[in-house]
Structures are given as C-alpha cells and as structure tokens.
Amino acid sequence: MLKLEHVSKSFDNLRALVDESWQLDEGQILGLIGQNGAGKSTTFKLILNFIETDSGQITWNQKPIDNQTMNMIGFLPEERGLYPDVKVGNQIMYFAELHGRSKAEIKPKLQDWMDRFDVKGSLNDKVKKLSKGNQQKVQLITALIHEPKLIILDEPFSGLDPVNAQILLDIIVEQKEKGAAIIYSSHDMNNVSSIADKIVMLNRGHVVLNGQTNQVRQSFGRTRVYLESPLTAAELSAIEGVEKVEKFAGGLQISLSDPKVGEQIFKLATKNGYITAFDQQPPTLDQIFRMKIGSDAIKEAESEGLTHE
Template sequence: MLKLENISKTFGDLRAVVDESWELADGRILGLIGQNGAGKSTTFKMILNFIEADSGQITWNGRKIDSQVMNEIGFLPEERGLYPDVKIGEQILYFAELHGKSRQEIRPKMQQWMDKFDVKGKLTDKVKKLSKGNQQKVQLITALIHEPKLIILDEPFSGLDPVNAQILLDIIVEQKKNGAAIIYSSHDMNNVSAIADDVIMLNRGHVVLNGETGQVRQSFGRTMIYLESPATKAELSAIPGVVSVEDYAGGLQVTLSDPKVGRQVFELATKNGYITAFDQQPPTLEQIFKMKIGQDAIDEAEKEELTHE
C-alpha cells in the first residue's frame, strides 16, 4: 500500500502541494486529475524521492521509499527520456538493470512486451527510427518490464491514438489483476472513468475530491439526462428545476438542480409515446471537474493536451 500523510511542498511563494493525504491499495487503480499546476507532477516527484517534501510522510507497505523500494516501482515521466541513437533492446535492458534485474532475466521477455504493445519496429532498431507513438510505447515497456508492484504513469495517454490508448488501458488493467498498485494522471476524463477504481482531484495543491470513482459521481446525484425526444428545448427549460438544456450527440442533455425533476422531464419527453433514448445519470468526471474547478481549467487542460500531440 502506498500512503501519503499530510504531505506539503512549497517552492518560494508557491504552495505546490498542501496537506495532501490519501492511500492506494495493492490491486487498485487511482486516477489523479487536476488542471495544469494543480500539483500532480510534484506529488509524483515526492513519491519517487526526486524532491523532498517539506512536511508529512510517504510510505510503501509501511516503509519509507528508499533505493530498494525503488526497484519495485515503475515510472513513466511526462517528459519522455529515451536515447534516440540506442537500439530498442539495449535501452529496455538498460532500464531493467537500473531496477535490479539481470539481462538474462529480461532478455526472453522483451519480444513478448513488444508484441503486447504492438510496437512497429524490431529490438535491433534504433529508437529514432520509430514513430513518436511507438517511441512512447517503448518508454512504457521500460517502465513495466521489471514487473513493478507500484506503477506511476504521468500522462501516459498523451500522443496515443484511440487504438493505442485502448491497448494501454488493457495493459494497465492486466497489471492491476497481477496485484500492482497503479496511479496515473490524465487530461482525458474518459480514460479515468474507464478503469480507475479511485479518483483524486487536486486544485492548487489541495485535494478537493477523494474516493471511489463511482461513489464520487453518485455523490453529485443523477442530475444529468440524455434524451432523444420531440420535446423542444423551450418546453424542457420551462420545467422548474431544469438548469439547462443543450444539444448533445444528436439528442439533448438536460441538467437538473434535483434528480427528482427527472420524472417530470420523462413525462414531458414521452407524452406522445415511445422515445429512442432517456438516460438519467450522475455527472461525468469531466462535468464534475468543471463544477469543482471551472471551465477555464478544462480549456487550459485541453490546450496542454494539444501541445503533447
């Protein structure tokens, strides 16, 4: 279990992380979300001992993270760090050796991992021959091939197309089934919703949400409705308790102030009989992110994601 207790970090006048506390159990996936500058990367760097916390304590299975514990950790940094003129196989072996593994132990596993990630290239190719996406997949292999018990992935989906993003999602879930504790940050809330057992939202270094992903969403109530109906925006907006009605994915998205208003929306939407869609759900993580942090933060995160592509 990874445990953070009252961690704080200040850089000059900037309070990057403020009294941060949470736990991550073995065999669970944690999605860490927040706008740029929220404290995600600083949190990772403190876990990995790249920087020292000003106060608080970080432990892995009850002990401080030292060089021996580091051999049990796999880390993908946001800033990728492969050597372009080194062969893929040599690079994988080098990073495995840094984590205490022998070449004899790792060499038989390398092609299996290349196949698992569907890397378009050979172990004897130099990294610079690969596309950007395939280079990223090799970097992911270097973070996982030593079979770490704690996996930390900083923006692992940046630059991956939907097919390769799904490959990575499947591999993350596979590592969870093998008992690893996994934490990753992402600007894509859909990726977090898809596989994260738990979610933590940071805002200006503070933890503003912490819990099981489903429970966090349910705590906001079933205030979002997607429907396909002849009912007009004006008719729906006239219902007391309807906050907004917007075009969405070929239908309408209705936001409620109270989940109970959903019954009136349903009655209006179905007044002429059968309709093709009515789905009342709690807000998505992206919608919760907007509520807690604001649209400006979403826009900033999307711009940052574009810079990585």
C-alpha cells in the same frame, strides 16, 4: 499500499501541495487529475524521492520509500527520455537492470512485450528509427518490464491514437489484476472514468475530491439527462428544476437542480409512447472537473487542451 499523509511542499513562495492525503491499495488504479500546476507532477516527484516533502510522510507498505523500494516501482515520466542512438532491446534491458533485474531474466521477455504493445519495429532497431508513437510504447515497456508492484504513469496516453490507447488501457488493467498498485495522470477524463477505481482531484495544490470513482460521481446526484424525444428545448426549459438544455449527439442534454425532476421529464416525454433515448446519470468526471476547479482554472485548462466536451 501507498499512503500519503498530510504532505505539503512549497517552492519559495509557491505552495505546490497543501496537506495532501490519500492511499492506494495493491490491485487498485488511481487517476490523479487536475489542470497544469495543480500539483500532479510534484506529487509524483515526492513519491519517487526526487524531492523532499516540507511536512507529512509518504510510505509504501508502512515503510518510507528507499532505494530497495524503488526497484519495485515503474515510472513513466511526462517528458520521455529514451536514448535515440541505442538499440531498442538494449534500451529496455538497461532500464530493467537499473531496477535490479538480470539480462538472463529479462531477455526472454523482450519480444513478448514488443508484441503486446504492437511496436512497429525490431529489438535491433535504433530508437530514433521508430515513429514517435512507437518510441512512446518502448518507453512504456521500460516502465513495466521489471513487473513493478507500484506503477506511476505521468500522462501515459499522450500522443497515442485510440487503438494504441486501448492497448495501454488493457495492459494497465492486466497489471492491476496481477496485484500492482497503479497511479496515473491523464487529461482525458474518459480514460480515467473507464478504468480508475479511485480518483484524486487536485486544484492549486489542494485535494478537492478523493474517493471511489463511481461514489464520487454518484455523490453529485443523477443531475444529467440525455433525451431523444419530440420535446423541444423550450418545453424542457420551462420545467421547474431544469437549469440548462443543450443540443448533444443528436438529442438534448439536460442539467437538473434536483434529480427528482428526471421522473417528470420522463413522464412528459413518454406520454405518447415510445421514445428513442432517456438516460439519467450523475455528472461525468469532466463535468465534475468543471464544477470543482472553477471558471478561471477551466479557461486556463481549455487553453492548454486539458478538458473535453
């Protein structure tokens, strides 16, 4: 179990993290979300002992993280760091040995990992010969091949197309099923909501949301309705409790001030019989992100490509 208790960190006059507390159990996936500067990378650096906390403590299985514990951690940094003139196989072996694994233990697994990630290239190719996407997959292999108990992935989906992103999602879930605790940051809220058991949302160093992903969403109420029916936006906007009506994916997306208004909309939409779609859900993680982070930070995030419609 990874546990952060009242962790704070400042750099000169910048308060990077303020009283951050959460825990992640073995066999769980945690999505760490927030705009740039929210404290995600600082959190990772503290867990990995790259920097020290000002206050609070971080433990793995109730003990401080030391050099021995580091051998059980797999880390993918946001800024990739492969050696371009080293052969792929030698590169992976090198990182595995840094984590205490022997060549005899790792060598038989190399091709299997290459196949699982569908790397286009051979173990004898120099890294620079591979495309950027395949280089990224090799770096992911270096983070996972020693079968870590704690996996930390900083923007692992960056640069991956949808097919390769799905390959990575499947492997992350596979590692979870083997008992690993996994924490990753992502700017793609769809990836977070699809596999994360828990989410922690940071805003300017503060934890603004922390909990089970589904429970967090449900706590905001079923205030979003997607509707395909003869009703017009004007008719829906006239209903008390409807805050906003927008065109979306061939239908209308309706924001409610009270989930109970959904029943009224459903009755009105179906008064003449069958309609093609009515779906009442809690806000998406992206919508919650927008609500919790605030308009100024949202503009900043959008300028950096961090949010999605």
